[in-house]
Amino acid sequence: MNILAILFTVIFSYLFGSLNSAIIVCRLWKKQDIRDYGSKNAGLTNVLRVYGKGPALATLLCDLAKGVIAVVVCRLLVHKVMGVEFFGDPHFIGYLAGLFVMLGHCFPVFYGFHGGKGVLLAATTLLAIDPLTCLCALVVFAVLLAITKYVSVGSIFASIAYPTFTFIxxxxxxxxxxxxxxxxxxxxxxxxxIISLHHANIKRLMNGTENKFGQKKKEA
Structure with missing residues (x-):
């Protein structure tokens, strides 16, 4: 039963994370494929540019909800239905679900393994698992963003704060x-x-070409 619980958590979370919110929202809302319009990218920015704030907000909310839903569903089924608890801790299965829903979001099997960076998704999974640790990580993000004006710096240090505050x-x-x-x-x-997916941002930070928050994108 323990192996079945792990397999369910890993497979469900990864496949659920692989669902692309932009494509689903635009198909349901506009009956169109967002990949045929604008930059042809199935992402939040392209949805906003092509269809406006309504579909973009729906896409954002769906992306954020993925983390919460994956964690809650896995914890309920594994603990309540299967009756399995790992390490005597009801939270571990949530962390496992959080990791694999992020892997699905960042490397979606349905869309050529090309996805997002998963920072906001990491926040919502952690919110569902441990709200206090999530708050600490968000404070780190906000402080670093305020000091440096770089979203990437805030994201990287918030990701480091994730396991640090989990342990503390x-x-x-x-x-x-x-x-x-x-x-x-x-x-x-x-x-x-998260840090590995920010390798391009780290390179731009080292070269002094990373865009600051609110700054117009620099020409390549």
Missing amino acids: LQNFVYKDNYAVIPNTIMGVLICIL
Whole structure:
């Protein structure tokens, strides 16, 4: 049953994360394929440019909801239906679901393994798992963004804060026999995933060509 619970969590979360909100929203709302219009990119920015704020907002909300839904569904089915709990901790399966829904979002099997960077999705999965840790990571993001004016810098340091505060809070604050090490390892993997997807941003930061928040995009 434990293996079945892990397989379900991994497969469901990855496939659910692979669903592209922009394509689905535009098909349902406009009866069109967003990949045929504008920049032909199935992303939030192209939806906003082609169809306006309504479909763009729906796309954003669907993307954000993916993390929450994956975590909640997996925790309910694994714990309530299968009766499985790993490491004596009800949160671990949420971290596992969070990791694989992000992998699906960033490398979607339905769309050539080309997706987003998963920063907002990481926030919503963490919100569903551990709201206090999520708040700490968001504070780090906001502070670094305010200081540097770089969204990428805020995102990178927030991703580092993810496993850091997971370890600190679960080890020294909650003290409820949480699976501190396995949960922290999941957080580290998510951190590595986010940072690796920001490699181009890191290169631009080093070259001094990264765009600051609110700044018009620089010409290549």
